[in-house]
Amino acid sequence: xxxxxxxxxxxxxxxxxxxxxxxxxxxxxxxxxxxxxxxxxxxxxxxxxxxxxxxxxxxxxxxxxxxxxxxxxxxxxxxxxxxxxxxxxxxxxxxxxxxxxxxxxxxxxxxxxxxxxxxxxxxxxxxxxxxxxxxxxxxxxxxxxxxxxxxxxxxxxxxxxxxxxxxxxxxxxxxxxxxxxxxxxxxxxxxxxxxxxxxxxxxxxxxxxxxxxxxxxxxxxxxxxxxxxxxxxxxxxxxxxxxxxxxxxxxxxxxxxxxxxxxxxxxxxxxxxxxxxxxxxxxxxxxxxxxxxxxxx
Numbered sequence: 001x002x003x004x005x006x007x008x009x010x011x012x013x014x015x016x017x018x019x020x021x022x023x024x025x026x027x028x029x030x031x032x033x034x035x036x037x038x039x040x041x042x043x044x045x046x047x048x049x050x051x052x053x054x055x056x057x058x059x060x061x062x063x064x065x066x067x068x069x070x071x072x073x074x075x076x077x078x079x080x081x082x083x084x085x086x087x088x089x090x091x092x093x094x095x096x097x098x099x100x101x102x103x104x105x106x107x108x109x110x111x112x113x114x115x116x117x118x119x120x121x122x123x124x125x126x127x128x129x130x131x132x133x134x135x136x137x138x139x140x141x142x143x144x145x146x147x148x149x150x151x152x153x154x155x156x157x158x159x160x161x162x163x164x165x166x167x168x169x170x171x172x173x174x175x176x177x178x179x180x181x182x183x184x185x186x187x188x189x190x191x192x193x194x195x196x197x198x199x200x201x202x203x204x205x206x207x208x209x210x211x212x213x214x215x216x217x218x219x220x221x222x223x224x225x226x227x228x229x230x231x232x233x234x235x236x237x238x239x240x241x242x243x244x245x246x247x248x249x250x251x252x253x254x255x256x257x258x259x260x261x262x263x264x265x266x267x268x269x270x271x272x273x274x275x276x277x278x279x280x281x282x283x284x285x286x287x288x289x290x291x292x293x294x295x296x297x
Contacts (some may be wrong), residue, residue, distance in 0.1 A: 003041070008069055011049060015066060015138065019057030043204025051065045058136060073088040074140065074275045075286035092278060093121040095130035095142035098193065099161065100222035100266065103242040105143075108288030109281070116277035127266060131182035134269055141270040141282060146167025156286050160263040162201060166244050172254045175236070180256040182208045184216050189235035194221040197227050199238040199262060207260060238262060242292070265296055 013023040014034060027279060035052075042049050049062035060065050070093065079088035080273040096105060101122060103207050113120055123133055127145040132141045135150055149155035154293040165180070185208050190200050200217075204210040220226045230237050231247065247253040266289070270282050 002034070004043075005036075005225040007037040007041040007044075008065075010034045011041060012066065013060070014038060014050060014056055014071055015058055015062075019054065020052070030162060047053055051076055063136045068137075070137055070140050071271060071274065074278060075206055077275070089117045089119045090275070090277070091122060092141070092281070093118045093120055095123045095125060095139040095144075096131040096132060097127040097266075097285065097290065098124050099240045099243070100127075100143055100221045103161075104288065104292040105285070110286055110294075112281045112284040115279055117278060118210075118281060121136040126194070127264060129196060131269065140274070141268065142279065143266055144269055145264060145266060146269075147265065147267055149269060152273075153269050156245045156268040156282075156284060157296045158266040158268055158289035159295055160265055162294055163238040163262040163264065164244060164248070164258075165200075165203060165236065165260070166230060166231045166239050166253045167256055167264075169202040169252060169254050171236065172256060175258060180208070182210065185210055189218055191218045191220055191226060191229050191235040193223075193226055193239035194219060199264075202236065203257075203260070203262060207257070266293065 010027065010029075011025065013018055013026055017023045019029045020034050023029075024034045027034065038050055045065070047061040048059050049065060049205070050061060052190050074090055074092065078105060101124065107267075109120065112118075122132075123139055125133060125144065129151070130139075130142040131144040131146045133139045134144075134153070143158065144155075145156075147155055167176070167182050171188075176184050178184065180289060185204060190204070201212045204215065205212075212279070216235075218229060220234075221230045226237070227243055230239065230254065241261075244253055248255055268282060268286055268289070270278070
C-alpha cells in the first residue's frame with residue numbers, strides 16, 4: 001500500500017494547527033475536503049487517526065503515523081541533498097523546556113543549524129511533558145527530564161540544571177526578615193511559571209511542609225518576564241543558576257535557601273535511526289550541554 005501524500009499532508013497539518021479549519025486555510029482547501037482526505041486515509045489504514053476535538057489530536061495509531069511521516073520528511077530531504085537536488089533546508093521540530101531555551105541551547109545550536117542547513121521549530125513545554133510530544137510524533141527529538149527512552153529511541157544524559165530559590169533583595173528583607181520560614185512563606189507570593197511548573201510547590205512541600213494552595217502565587221508563563229517579575233519584587237521563585245548568578249553576585253537578588261539547591265536532570269531523546277545531519281546536531285547539542293550543565297551522578 002502507498003500512503004497518498006495529499007492525505008498525509010492533510011493529517012499532519014490538522015495535527016500541527018489543531019483544527020480542520022486552520023488546516024484548510026493553510027492548504028487552500030475547504031474544511032470538508034481536509035476531513036475527507038483524513039477519513040479516506042483512516043479507511044485505507046483501517047483505524048481512526050484523528051480525534052476531531054478542539055484542538056484535534058492524533059489517536060495512538062495516529063501518533064505512530066505522525067512519527068513515521070516526520071522522520072520520512074527528514075530522510076527525504078537528506079536524500080535529495082545528497083543527490084544534489086536542492087529542496088531547501090530541512091525542518092526539525094524539537095521539544096524543549098523554557099529554561100533550557102533561555103539559557104544554553106541557542107548558542108549551542110546556532111552553528112550546527114547553519115552548518116547542516118537545518119531549520120528548527122521549537123515546541124516549548126515543561127521538561128516533564130516534552131517526552132509526550134515525542135511520543136505523539138509532534139517532534140523528532142526532545143530534551144526531557146525522563147531518563148527512560150521510548151521504544152526505538154535513545155536517551156542520552158545531558159547533565160543537571162541547578163535551580164536556586166531566589167528573591168529580590170528588597171523583597172527578601174521585607175517578606176523574609178527571619179529567613180525562609182514556614183509562617184512567612186504562607187503570606188509571601190511565589191512566582192510560578194505555569195500550572196505545570198512543580199519546582200516551587202515540590203520545594204515548599206518538602207522543606208516547609210506547605211501544600212499547594214496554602215500560599216499565594218503569581219503565574220508568569222514566559223522565561224524573561226518570569227525573571228523580571230522576581231527581579232522587580234512580584235514574589236520569589238526558582239531560577240536556573242545561569243539566569244541568576246550575576247544578580248546573586250551583585251546583590252540585587254538573594255538566595256533564600258543557599259543550602260538547598262534543586263537539581264533537575266535533563267536527557268536528549270532521539271530516534272536510533274535518523275538522518276545524519278540530525279544525528280550530528282544531536283551530538284553537538286549533547287557536547288554543549290555537558291560543557292554548561294553539572295554532571296549527572
